[in-house]
Amino acid sequence: MTGIADTAAILEAARVLKREGNLPGAADLLGKALPQDPGNADIALALADVLVALERQPAALGIVDLLLQHRPDHLLAMVAKARLLLLIGYNAEAADLARHCSQVQPERADIWALLAAAAHADGRIDEARLAAKQALHRDPGNAAALGTLGHLAAERGDAAKARDFYRKALALKPKDARLHYMLGLANLLLGDLPEGWAGYAWRHQVKPPFTAHFGCGLPDWPGIPLLPGQRLLVWGEQGLGDEILFASLLPELLKRQRDALLYCEPRLVPLFARSFPDIEVVGRHDGFDPAAHGLTHQVSSADLGGLFRARITDFPWHDGYLRADPARVAHYRAKYEAMLPPAMRETGFILGIAWRSGNPALGHYKSGGLADFAPLLERPDCLCVTLQYGDTAAERAAMARPPYHDVEVDPLVAPDEQAAQIAALDGIVSTSNSAVHLAGALGKPGWVLLPAARGTQWYWGSQGDATPWYPSLRLLRAAVGEGPAAQLDRRLREIGTPPG
Known part of the structure; x- marks a missing residue:
């Protein structure tokens, strides 16, 4: 057994190493001490804490589990395990354990706060609110x-x-x-x-x-033109939709800093290279060497907003900043026009529709079903073309009049091809997903079906039917308890015709 004095000395030495920024050293010290006394909660929990700082959460969880084998009723170990479970996404398990801890020690505000966080992550909204209030009752x-x-x-x-x-x-x-x-x-x-x-x-x-950083360790760009011989790395982050959204800032960036390289999602390279000929476009890949491209500074395209969009009046009106392949646009337009009944080719609408978002955190709240689009699918003056990524065969088969599914286009593989497809349409109607971003960036008319609360991304704002990011889009905000079908039906009654 490690004595109290020994434990204190080990913990103090580990604290010194942490203060000096030597987290691996602290982990090594504590890791060597723990096998001598596996039930030493102070050393085990300190080691778990260092491993979390090193972003080695599963290893930290293993240490806490080992401690609980020796001391199964140790409250701090159970609390630590609940925190770790929450950190690595085991939300239900974290909530169950935090709930047990709150019953063991009901006067601890930190445990109630942990239960609130875990219940919230697990979608138990009422329990999360009550637990948070319990925490604040004990500790305002x-x-x-x-x-x-x-x-x-x-x-x-x-x-x-x-x-x-x-x-x-x-x-x-x-x-x-x-x-x-x-x-x-x-x-x-x-x-x-x-x-x-x-x-x-x-x-x-x-x-x-929660998002990867592709700055390659280069210094931050100060926002002013770089010196001759210096070159800026601009990198995209978060997802296809976000990269498309923030690409709207590239024209203003290039007025301030001409020598730059855009490092983006590989699937976006053809579309971005065509749309922004004044910047070199490179798809993200292993082994990318910033020195080989002469890069000296970096900035995320998402951070350009703070430089160029300080006021609503800073948003320029645009009719699209992305350019689809003209030959492919003509190809899709001719194909879809030929599908309209002859009597409708002058007055009919060719519309793209999408009803799901693949966002892992918010997709459930933003999504609907294909059946929600029945008001459009049943209109004789509309040809609906599905823009939805993923397997939609079963949903289409269940519809009396399904949308046309173009096997030439796979949005998950080639966004550039979907950009040409969308550019060939009269407009789109969709929940918030990458198809909407493409339509707005191409300047195509569209309706965006937004949920009443959770799932509405910040760039859509909190009110109104317009967004300064995409002037061609109109936002349809759901009332509480209202889904995409009701939104769409209401809009069609108000406007009478689809977007286009």
């Missing part, structure tokens, strides 16, 4: 509980209330990167762009990171 200054209440407010569409909770939480934990980031999203949703971009930039410091 519990930042984690305030943060969870902020998330819950944001998800029910009350961005102003969410902002209040995040501000209160940050007053208690001013260095919490995730809280800064969430406050940034709330401010962007509310149209407070300077504060919003400042908070949004904190996403790079959130641990564990």
Whole structure:
């Protein structure tokens, strides 16, 4: 057994190594000490904490599990395990364990706050709200509980209330990167762009990171023209839709910094290279060497918003900044026009439709079903073409009048081909997904079916039917309890004709 004095000395040495930034050294020290006394909770929990800092969460969970084998009723070990389960995405298991801990020690505000976070992540909204209130009843200054209440407010569409909770939480934990980031999203949703971009930039410091960083270790671009011989790496992040959205900032970037390279999702290379001939476009790949391209500074395309979109009036009107392949556009237009009844070729509509989002966190809230589009599918003056990625065969087979599925286009493989397809259409109607971003970036008319609260991305704003990012799109915001079918039916009654 490791004595109290020995434990204290080991922990102090580990703390010194952590202060010096030597996390591997601290992990090595604690890892060598633990086998001598596997039931030593102080050393085991300290080691788990260091492993989390090293982003080795599964290893940390293994250490805590080993401790619980020796001391199955150790409350701090159970709390640590619940935190780790939540961190690596085992939300239901985390909530179950946190709930048990709250019953063992009901006066601990931190356990209630943990239960609130886990229940929220597991979709147990009422339990999350009650647990957060229990935490604040015991400790009005519990930042984690305030943060969870902020998330819950944001998800029910009350961005102003969410902002209040995040501000209160940050007053208690001013260095919490995730809280800064969430406050940034709330401010962007509310149209407070300077504060919003400042908070949004904190996403790079959130641990564990939720988006990859492709800056290659280069210095941050200061936002001013670089010196001769210096070159800027601009890299995309988060997803196809986000890269398309932020590509709208490239023309302004190139007015300020002409020598630049765009490092993007490989599937977007043909489309971006055609649309932005003044910048070299390279698809992300292993072994990319920034020195071989003469790159000296870096910036994420998502961070260009803070430089070029400080006010709504900074958004230029555009009729599309992406350029589809003209030959492929003509090909699809001729094909689809030939499918319209002859009497409808002058007055009919060729519409693209999509009904699902693949976003792993929010897709469920943004999505509908093909049956929701029956008001369009049943119109004799409409040819509906599916833009939906993934396997839709069963859904199409269930429809009396299914949309046309073009086997030439696979959006998951070739967004450039889908861009040509969309450019050939009169307009689109879709839930919020990459097809909408392509349509807006191409300047095609479209209706975006948005959920009432949770699932509405910050760039759609919190109110109104327009977005400055895509002037050609109109936003259809659902009422509470309303789905895509009701939204679409309501819009068709109001307008009478589809977009186009």
